[in-house]
Amino acid sequence: MAKTILVVDDSASLRQVVKMALAGAGYNVLEAGDGKAALGLLDGRQINMVVCDVNMPVMNGIEFVRAAKALPAYRFLPILMLTTESQEEKKEQGKAAGAKAWMVKPFAPTQLVNAVSKLCT
Numbered sequence: 003m004a005k006t007i008l009v010v011d012d013s014a015s016l017r018q019v020v021k022m023a024l025a026g027a028g029y030n031v032l033e034a035g036d037g038k039a040a041l042g043l044l045d046g047r048q049i050n051m052v053v054c055d056v057n058m059p060v061m062n063g064i065e066f067v068r069a070a071k072a073l074p075a076y077r078f079l080p081i082l083m084l085t086t087e088s089q090e091e092k093k094e095q096g097k098a099a100g101a102k103a104w105m106v107k108p109f110a111p112t113q114l115v116n117a118v119s120k121l122c123t
Contacts, residue, residue: 005050005122006030010040010066011084012058016107020053020084023111024118037066044076051122053114054101056085056092064099071100080121084109 007029009020014035021031032049034040038061040054052070056063063083070076080102085092088106096104102121105114 004028004030006032006048007118007122008032008034008040008043008049008052009054010034010037010052010058010063011055012036013055016055019111020114023114024053026111027115027119029118029122037061037063037069040066041069044070044073046075049076049079051118052079052081053084053118054081056083056087056096064095067096067099067101082117082121084114 007024009017009031011017012035017033024031032043034043036058054063054066067081070079082103082105083096083101084105086107093104103117105117
């Protein structure tokens with residue numbers, strides 16, 4: 003059975019690029035345009051991993067990670083931050099919130115697929 007990845011980014015075109023890369027590697031992909039919409043998808047369904055942007059409207063990525071990790075069913079869900087942010091301070095905030103890994107845009111699709119395959123449970 004294919005593993006399911008939730009992609010959270012306010013850019014529809016970036017979600018499409020990520021979805022194509024992950025679907026091409028055999029993953030099922032769910033999409034959300036911001037953290038609040040993504041939280042709505044954490045409703046008990048099986049999600050194996052999240053790929054999440056940091057800078058988004060409504061609820062940013064760091065806030066989303068904190069909220070997701072507060073849900074008992076998703077406490078151990080691996081989350082990869084995929085963002086333009088490269089400052090150590092932002093990375094530390096992400097790590098403190100519960101993010102497992104950090105990847106800076108732009109990225110190579112193969113780089114993303116490799117990271118997901120290592121982190122996805």
